Amino acid sequence: MRRIGMLTSGGDCQALNAAMRGVVKTLSYSGENVEIYGFLEGYKGLIYGNFQMLTGKDFSGILTKGGTILGTSRTPFKTIQEPDENGLNKVEAMKQNYYKLKLDCLVILGGNGTHKTANLLRQEGLNIVTLPKTIDNDLWGTDMTFGFQSAVDIATNAIDYIHTTAASHGRVFIVEVMGHKVGWLTLNAGMAGGADIILIPEIPYDIDKVVAKIEERDKRGSRFTIIAVAEGAISKQDAKLSKKEYRKKLEKMTHPSVSYEIAAAIQEKTGREVRVTVPGHMQRGGSPCPYDRVFASRLGSEAGKLILDGQYGFMVGYKNREIVRVPLEDVAGKLKYLDPDATIVQEAKLLGISFGD
Ligand code: F6P
Numbered sequence: 001m002r003r004i005g006m007l008t009s010g011g012d013c014q015a016l017n018a019a020m021r022g023v024v025k026t027l028s029y030s031g032e033n034v035e036i037y038g039f040l041e042g043y044k045g046l047i048y049g050n051f052q053m054l055t056g057k058d059f060s061g062i063l064t065k066g067g068t069i070l071g072t073s074r075t076p077f078k079t080i081q082e083p084d085e086n087g088l089n090k091v092e093a094m095k096q097n098y099y100k101l102k103l104d105c106l107v108i109l110g111g112n113g114t115h116k117t118a119n120l121l122r123q124e125g126l127n128i129v130t131l132p133k134t135i136d137n138d139l140w141g142t143d144m145t146f147g148f149q150s151a152v153d154i155a156t157n158a159i160d161y162i163h164t165t166a167a168s169h170g171r172v173f174i175v176e177v178m179g180h181k182v183g184w185l186t187l188n189a190g191m192a193g194g195a196d197i198i199l200i201p202e203i204p205y206d207i208d209k210v211v212a213k214i215e216e217r218d219k220r221g222s223r224f225t226i227i228a229v230a231e232g233a234i235s236k237q238d239a240k241l242s243k244k245e246y247r248k249k250l251e252k253m254t255h256p257s258v259s260y261e262i263a264a265a266i267q268e269k270t271g272r273e274v275r276v277t278v279p280g281h282m283q284r285g286g287s288p289c290p291y292d293r294v295f296a297s298r299l300g301s302e303a304g305k306l307i308l309d310g311q312y313g314f315m316v317g318y319k320n321r322e323i324v325r326v327p328l329e330d331v332a333g334k335l336k337y338l339d340p341d342a343t344i345v346q347e348a349k350l351l352g353i354s355f356g357d
Pocket residue numbers: 011111134135136178179180231284
């Protein structure tokens with residue numbers, strides 16, 4: 001008998017259910033007797049012993065279902081070692097619940113913050129296997145995370161819709177794409193949607209270069225311009241500020257986000273009509289795309305294999321088109337940024353896309 005705990009933590013994304021289904025199917029088809037304990041709302045469920053016993057049936061019919069059947073929440077790593085409002089030691093509580101249920105292993109699905117806590121639990125002696133989820137694709141140790149391709153599809157759709165109205169009105173349109181720290185999603189959706197300008201956190205922009213690109217398009221006879229802006233896009237000036245100074249600046253900002261600040265600057269400098277569209281959390285919603293269904297199922301089945309092999313302390317990742325096992329200590333605490341000199345950026349530039357740099 002194997003007793004497996006499972007939880008999804010952090011922001012949700014598409015294919016979380018597909019990945020869990022992959023794990024459970026692999027274990028079930030191995031002929032092993034398995035008990036699944038699903039912790040509800042991420043680490044909170046593990047801390048407060050809030051779980052449901054699940055069977056193979058609970059994972060049936062969820063391949064195409066968005067969100068997570070276990071629910072999720074953000075439990076910041078920063079405060080995980082601090083007692084809760086009732087003085088409870090959260091790390092000890094998680095360990096106690098693990099031991100009380102006599103778990104053989106915990107399967108944890110999450111992004112960056114989740115992996116830091118997962119690694120801490122590993123250091124504390126728990127058997128952990130993780131799966132890489134996030135629409136941001138910013139997890140170290142894997143070329144791809146599940147959720148990313150589905151989000152690229154949705155953000156691309158948003159840009160496609162904007163294209164026709166922007167062209168009709170001859171307007172400058174900004175589509176704000178998710179990603180506070182990295183620009184993978186914005187770059188891919190921007191290229192897929194034929195954006196003329198792409199602004200991402202890893203390549204600070206100069207607003208005059210952005211304006212120059214709009215004017216160049218005007219001269220070529222294009223009446224409209226589409227700009228894909230990552231939530232975390234930053235100007236060259238702001239990039240020179242310390243983290244603390246920049247945070248202060250953002251606190252004082254009167255615009256709802258950087259996209260509106262950029263829109264105002266373009267409007268002022270060009271006199272053009274500028275509009276902003278923010279697809280927001282739609283990017284994390286709905287059914288996973290076929291790529292993510294396959295990808296998450298593959299990762300899930302490898303996680304099942306790891307459990308059957310008794311191999312713990314790994315994230316299942318994807319490197320050079322192969323499913324791989326990556327030690328958790330190599331993953332935790334590192335972000336996978338987009339290299340400003342990456343070939344995809346160079347190719348985008350050859351296509352005439354401006355990064356405002
Ligand atoms: O981490 C995924 C993500 O969707 C980011 O792209 C986005 O910046 C953030 O989460 C939004 O977080 P929340 O759902 O807490 O508003």
